[in-house]
Amino acid sequence: MAMGPITLQDIRSVAMTTTYIRGGTVVSPTGSQPLDVLVDGETIAALVAPELAPFGDPDQTFDRVLDASGTYVIPGGVDAHTHMEMPFGGTVASDTFESGTRAAAHGGTTTIIDFAIQRQGERVQDTLAAWHAKAQGNCAIDYGFHQILGGVDSDALKAMDELVAEGVTSFKLFMAYPGVYYSDDGQILRAMQQCAGNGALTMMHAENGIAIDQLVAQHIERGETSPYYHGVSRPWELEEEATHRAIMLARVTGAPLYVVHVSAKQAMEQIATARGAGANVFAETCPQYLYLSLEEQLGAAGFEGAKWVCSTPLRSREERHQDELWRYIRTGDVATVSTDHCPFCFKGQKEMGLGDFSKIPNGMAGVEHRVDLMYQGVVNGKLSLQRWVDVCATTPARMFGLYPRKGIISPGADADIVIYDPNVHTSIGFDKTHHSNLDHSTWEGFEIDGGVRAVMSRGTVIVDRGQYLGRAGHGTYLKRGLSQYLI
Numbered sequence: 265m266a267m268g269p270i271t272l273q274d275i276r277s278v279a280m281t282t283t284y285i286r287g288g289t290v291v292s293p294t295g296s297q298p299l300d301v302l303v304d305g306e307t308i309a310a311l312v313a314p315e316l317a318p319f320g321d322p323d324q325t326f327d328r329v330l331d332a333s334g335t336y337v338i339p340g341g342v343d344a345h346t347h348m349e350m351p352f353g354g355t356v357a358s359d360t361f362e363s364g365t366r367a368a369a370h371g372g373t374t375t376i377i378d379f380a381i382q383r384q385g386e387r388v389q390d391t392l393a394a395w396h397a398k399a400q401g402n403c404a405i406d407y408g409f410h411q412i413l414g415g416v417d418s419d420a421l422k423a424m425d426e427l428v429a430e431g432v433t434s435f436k437l438f439m440a441y442p443g444v445y446y447s448d449d450g451q452i453l454r455a456m457q458q459c460a461g462n463g464a465l466t467m468m469h470a471e472n473g474i475a476i477d478q479l480v481a482q483h484i485e486r487g488e489t490s491p492y493y494h495g496v497s498r499p500w501e502l503e504e505e506a507t508h509r510a511i512m513l514a515r516v517t518g519a520p521l522y523v524v525h526v527s528a529k530q531a532m533e534q535i536a537t538a539r540g541a542g543a544n545v546f547a548e549t550c551p552q553y554l555y556l557s558l559e560e561q562l563g564a565a566g567f568e569g570a571k572w573v574c575s576t577p578l579r580s581r582e583e584r585h586q587d588e589l590w591r592y593i594r595t596g597d598v599a600t601v602s603t604d605h606c607p608f609c610f611k612g613q614k615e616m617g618l619g620d621f622s623k624i625p626n627g628m629a630g631v632e633h634r635v636d637l638m639y640q641g642v643v644n645g646k647l648s649l650q651r652w653v654d655v656c657a658t659t660p661a662r663m664f665g666l667y668p669r670k671g672i673i674s675p676g677a678d679a680d681i682v683i684y685d686p687n688v689h690t691s692i693g694f695d696k697t698h699h700s701n702l703d704h705s706t707w708e709g710f711e712i713d714g715g716v717r718a719v720m721s722r723g724t725v726i727v728d729r730g731q732y733l734g735r736a737g738h739g740t741y742l743k744r745g746l747s748q749y750l751i
């Protein structure tokens with residue numbers, strides 16, 4: 265970890281607002297160390313060993329001093345998978361860029377990468393412009409975009425190169441949702457070839473949607489219409505099969521592959537095997553697959569399970585997918601933990617699937633709670649403090665071309681900093697910690713042995729002990745570089 269030898273003169277010569285974060289333990293993927301952090305304007309100027317500080321009383325020297333004694337000082341979270349205002353199943357995800365990024369800020373996430381969406385017949389560039397218009401001026405934190413391609417044709421392929429030059433360096437394709445976002449294997453192959461040429465990362469929703477649609481229709485015909493059957497109709501075999509197929513297509517084309525929202529341990533085995541053979545294949549999982557299950561959430565009484573309908577689906581606790589996903593986080597085969605934040609209100613939105621689970625809009629909330637939920641993994645002995653920071657901030661930043669500006673506390677990086685207090689307790693719930701535009705909490709009743717004390721975004725304190733001090737429009741668009749995380 266770098267330590268900048270600084271003098272008072274250095275600080276004065278920069279002459280921006282200085283903030284000194286004193287007394288905390290700075291955590292990075294490679295270690296943790298008692299270090300003070302000097303922020304100058306929007307960026308980190310230096311890490312200072314407290315006993316070596318070459319100036320007098322920080323209170324007299326700096327514009328602002330934040331006391332971080334007894335806390336972890338970590339890079340702001342990077343959530344590489346969110347869907348604010350996403351159109352899905354005849355409705356639109358309930359968090360706007362404004363409400364969703366405010367919720368993210370409360371939870372210690374200072375960067376999101378959201379998805380612009382192109383469908384068959386639409387010009388890719390137009391759809392990206394539409395997503396820029398939704399986000400610009402509305403975000404509390406910095407944001408970038410991936411591009412979903414739902415209609416791969418020759419124009420879309422050409423557009424991919426243009427987008428890479430504009431900082432959209434990753435493209436999501438769907439092997440699921442036929443007739444909506446689905447691409448066939450030929451389209452996937454073509455898009456991967458384009459990525460192999462322009463250096464972009466292919467992101468894959470790996471489920472065999474053609475087979476799933478048959479199973480869905482059969483369940484509905486048999487009168488098995490409750491949310492539980494959403495999970496049953498999307499068996500792990502069809503996630504494993506699609507994951508394997510995606511890996512093989514990537515291998516044929518030479519494109520790197522990032523498999524999103526992996527929920528099945530068998531899909532992870534495919535990814536780990538490919539990685540063991542040296543392939544540029546990466547996995548993302550989400551907190552819902554680490555904590556929630558087919559039996560408890562999707563199988564909840566009545567229509568309640570609709571709150572947790574998402575794809576890939578929650579898996580059976582009995583089949584022990586969760587333990588295996590935690591293990592793959594420790595081995596590094598799971599590279600990142602994102603949220604797939606895509607909330608829909610129970611009233612009026614999830615209810616669209618009353619009597620037919622296939623009409624329930626897919627998605628749930630998470631952007632506010634990811635850093636906490638993963639910290640609870642540290643408390644529970646599932647991952648180390650360093651790996652917590654790695655999967656929540658550093659690796660997503662590297663994977664998506666934002667490092668070292670984001671994802672690390674280091675001189676020159678943006679001052680996106682979270683002061684995380686391991687000595688407090690956070691009870692998640694609708695009436696307690698809830699800032700999403702959503703009529704329920706996905707994570708109701710979850711208890712965390714820690715909590716976010718303060719959040720800084722590019723040098724501005726935007727959350728302080730639960731109080732929101734940020735503003736819509738503070739967040740700026742991040743033009744991303746190419747992935748820096750190839751094996």
Ligand code: URP
Binds near residue numbers: 573574575576604627
């Ligand atoms: O259920 C989900 N995951 N909704 C969002 C769309 C997607 O597939 O990521």
Ligand code: ZN
Binds near residue numbers: 575576
């Ligand atoms: Zn998906």
Ligand code: ZN
Binds near residue numbers: 345347606
């Ligand atoms: Zn998603």
